[in-house]
Amino acid sequence: MEFNPKIIAFLCKWCSYTGADLAGTSRMEYKPNVRAIRVMCSGRIEPTFVLRALRKGADGVLICGCHPGDCHYQEGNYRCLRRYHLLQKYIQQMGIESERLKLEWISASEGKQYAELINSFTQTITELGPCHVKETMEVLT
Amino acid sequence: MEEQKPKLKMAVYWAAACGGCCVSVLDVHEKLFDVVAAADLVFWPVALDTKYQDVEDMPDKNIDITLFNGAVRNSENEHMANLLRQKSEILVAYGSCSHMGGIPGLANFSTKEELFQRVYKESESTVNAGNVRPQTEYKVEEGILELPEFYNDVRALADVTDVDYFIPGCPPQTERLVEVFMAIVTGAELPPKGSVIGAGTKAQCDECIRKKSDTKRIKKFHRSWEVEDDGETCFMEQGILCMGPTTRTGCDYRCINGNAPCRGCYGPTPDVSDPGAKMMSAIASIIEEKESADIDRVLEDLVDPAGSFYRYSLPVSYVRRTVS
Numbered sequence: 001m002e003f004n005p006k007i008i009a010f011l012c013k014w015c016s017y018t019g020a021d022l023a024g025t026s027r028m029e030y031k032p033n034v035r036a037i038r039v040m041c042s043g044r045i046e047p048t049f050v051l052r053a054l055r056k057g058a059d060g061v062l063i064c065g066c067h068p069g070d071c072h073y074q075e076g077n078y079r080c081l082r083r084y085h086l087l088q089k090y091i092q093q094m095g096i097e098s099e100r101l102k103l104e105w106i107s108a109s110e111g112k113q114y115a116e117l118i119n120s121f122t123q124t125i126t127e128l129g130p131c132h133v134k135e136t137m138e139v140l141t
Numbered sequence: 142m143e144e145q146k147p148k149l150k151m152a153v154y155w156a157a158a159c160g161g162c163c164v165s166v167l168d169v170h171e172k173l174f175d176v177v178a179a180a181d182l183v184f185w186p187v188a189l190d191t192k193y194q195d196v197e198d199m200p201d202k203n204i205d206i207t208l209f210n211g212a213v214r215n216s217e218n219e220h221m222a223n224l225l226r227q228k229s230e231i232l233v234a235y236g237s238c239s240h241m242g243g244i245p246g247l248a249n250f251s252t253k254e255e256l257f258q259r260v261y262k263e264s265e266s267t268v269n270a271g272n273v274r275p276q277t278e279y280k281v282e283e284g285i286l287e288l289p290e291f292y293n294d295v296r297a298l299a300d301v302t303d304v305d306y307f308i309p310g311c312p313p314q315t316e317r318l319v320e321v322f323m324a325i326v327t328g329a330e331l332p333p334k335g336s337v338i339g340a341g342t343k344a345q346c347d348e349c350i351r352k353k354s355d356t357k358r359i360k361k362f363h364r365s366w367e368v369e370d371d372g373e374t375c376f377m378e379q380g381i382l383c384m385g386p387t388t389r390t391g392c393d394y395r396c397i398n399g400n401a402p403c404r405g406c407y408g409p410t411p412d413v414s415d416p417g418a419k420m421m422s423a424i425a426s427i428i429e430e431k432e433s434a435d436i437d438r439v440l441e442d443l444v445d446p447a448g449s450f451y452r453y454s455l456p457v458s459y460v461r462r463t464v465s
Contacts, residue, residue, distance in 0.1 A: 047418035047425075051459040068431070082425035085436045086446060090421065093447040095464040136464045139293075 005059035005125040007034045009118075010049060012042045014072040015107045016064035022111030030115035031122040034062065042066070043076025047087050050101060054091075057134040060100045060125040062117075067105040077105070099124055100131055149205040149326065151176075152184035152196070153235075154225055156211030156218035157245045157295065162236040163187040163210065165312035172319055179326040180205075193221070199228050206325060208235040208308075208318075212245045212456065213296045216277075217289035226302040231325075233338075235318075237311040237406045239298035240337075241416075242456030244311070246295045247448065249455050249462035253293040297457050306332070308339040311406035311453060314392050337408070340391030344410050345403050348390055351375045358429040362442035365402065376402040377427065382449055386423040387416060406453050415458050417450030 011017040017038045023030065039045055042065025050061050063084060065077040084103040092098050102121055106114050155163055167188070169176060183204060184191045207229040213219050226232050237243035248256060261267060261274055279286045298304050308321060317339030325331070332338055346353070353375045363380040370376075376383035376397075384405030385397075392407050409416035424443075430436045443449065451458055 047421045048415045048459075051415055051418050055459040078431045079426050081431070081433065082428045082436050083422060085433065085440055086421050086425045086443075089440055089443070090417075090446045090450070091460075093445075093463075094460045096460070132464050133460060137459075137461060 003126060005033050007060045007062060007125060008053040008058045009034045009036045009062040010045045011036050011038055012065045013038055013040050015066035018108035019106040019110045019114045023115045026111050028111060028115040030118045033122045034118050041073050041076035042080035045080055047083055050087060054133045055137055059131040062121055063103045064106045067107055097128060099128055149180035150183045151180040152204045152207040154209050154221055155187055157214035158211030158238045161312040165315050168315040169319055196224055196228055201227055202230050204229040206231045208233050209239050209298055210236040212238040212242050213301045214245055215289040215291050219301055222298055222301045231305045234298040234304045234307045236313055237309060237453040240307045240309045241408055241454040242295055242297045243453050246456040248295050253291060294462055295456050305334050307337045309337060309407045310392055313339060317391055340389045340407055342411050343390050345385035345388045345390055349385055349397060357427045359427050360429045370400055372400060384420060387419045404452055416454045417458055420450045
C-alpha cells in the first residue's frame with residue numbers, strides 16, 4: 001500500500017491561515033495530507049503541541065506564521081522561530097529526523113506559495129517514510 | 142481506660158533509585174518518635190529485616206500507606222510495585238523517580254542492548270572475554286538461580302500500577318513528608334486521588350527571592366562554573382539555565398539557597414503535560430536574538446537540551462525515549 005503521510009499544520013490566524021484560505025478560494029489544487037489547525041499567532045504554538053502531534057502519530061509537523069516584522073502581535077513569530085530552533089535541536093537528540101518539523105513564513109497573499117509548500121513538504125515526508133515515534137512509545141518493557 | 146487508636150501500618154520500598162529517598166525518610170530525626178508512635182513500619186528493606194515473603198503473606202490492603210520510591214527498571218521493581226499496590230490502602234509514589242522516572246529515567250536515551258554493550262563489553266574497566274551477560278535463569282547443582290529481567294524502558298510508578306498520591310522531589314523535602322504523614326494520622330481530609338501532595342502549585346520563579354527584572358533577555362548561556370554568581374540576581378538573567386519557570390514549589394528553595402540553579406526535581410506545575418516542552422517554550426521566549434543564525438549561536442551553548450529539560454521527567458514525557 002502506498003504511504004500516505006499524516007501532516008499537522010499549525011497556522012497563524014492573521015497571515016498563514018488566510019494564505020491557506022486564499023489557496024482554497026483560488027481553487028488551487030494541493031495535496032490533501034495536511035490537517036490544518038488555526039491558532040491566533042505562531043507565538044502560541046508551544047513545543048508541547050508539536051511533540052503531542054508526533055506522539056499521536058503525525059508523520060510531519062508544519063508551522064506557519066507571518067513573515068518576520070509582520071506579526072500581528074509584533075513579536076510572536078520571533079518567539080516561534082526561537083522555539084523552532086530549540087525544538088529542532090531537541091528532536092534530533094531524540095532520534096527524530098529534522099525534516100519532519102518545518103517552519104515557513106506564509107503571508108495572507110501567498111496562497112500559491114502555501115499550495116507549493118504543502119506539496120513539497122508532503123513529498124519530503126513521503127520520501128522519508130512513516131514516523132516511528134508513536135509505535136516506539138507504545139512498546140514497553 | 143481510654144481505648145487506644147489502632148496504629149497505622151506503613152511500608153517504604155526502594156526500586157530503581159539511589160537510596161536518597163529512604164535517607165530523606167530517616168531525616169525526620171527526632172520526629173521519628175512521633176512517626177513510630179502513630180505507625181508501625183511493617184516493611185522497609187533498607188532499614189528493617191523484612192522479606193518480600195512477609196509482604197506476600199499479608200492479606201490485601203493490610204498496609205495503610207506505602208511510600209514507593211524509585212522508578213521501574215526491571216521485573217523485580219514491577220513485581221513489587223504490583224504487590225505493594227495489592228497490599229496497600231494508599232500507595233504513594235515518593236520522590237522524582239517514582240513520580241516521573243527521575244535520574245534513572247535518563248537511561249531511556251539508550252536501549253537495553255546499548256546499555257549492556259557498554260557495561261558488559263566496552264567499558265574501560267570491563268574484562269569479559271567470554272562476553273557473559275546476565276541471564277534471568279541459571280542452573281546450578283542446587284537448583285535454578287533467578288535474576289530479575291532488565292527492561293528496555295524505565296517507567297514511572299503510575300505507568301505500571303495504580304497510584305494514589307505523588308510526593309515529588311529528589312529527594313522530597315522531609316518537612317513535606319512529615320506534614321503529609323501527620324495529615325493522614327490526624328484523619329484530615331485527603332486530597333482527591335492522583336494529586337501531587339507535599340508540594341505547592343506555583344512555579345519556583347513566583348516566590349523566588351532572587352532579584353528579577355522585567356526585561357529578561359538572554360544573549361548567551363553559560364555553564365554555572367563559567368559565571369561568578371553575585372548571589373542575588375536571577376540565574377536566568379545571568380545566563381545560567383534554571384528550571385524555575387516550570388517547576389513546582391515545595392522544596393523550600395534548597396538549590397537556590399545553596400546558590401545553585403533549579404534542576405526541576407519537583408516536577409512541573411499542575412496542568413503541564415510535558416515538563417521539558419514547557420521549559421523549552423519558556424527559554425525560547427527570553428532569548429534576545431531574532432535571526433536564525435544568531436539564535437543557533439545562542440542555543441549552541443545549550444549542549445544537552447533533552448537531558449537538561451527532561452532531567453527528571455524523560456519517561457513521562459511525550460517522547461519518552463529515543464527513537465531508533
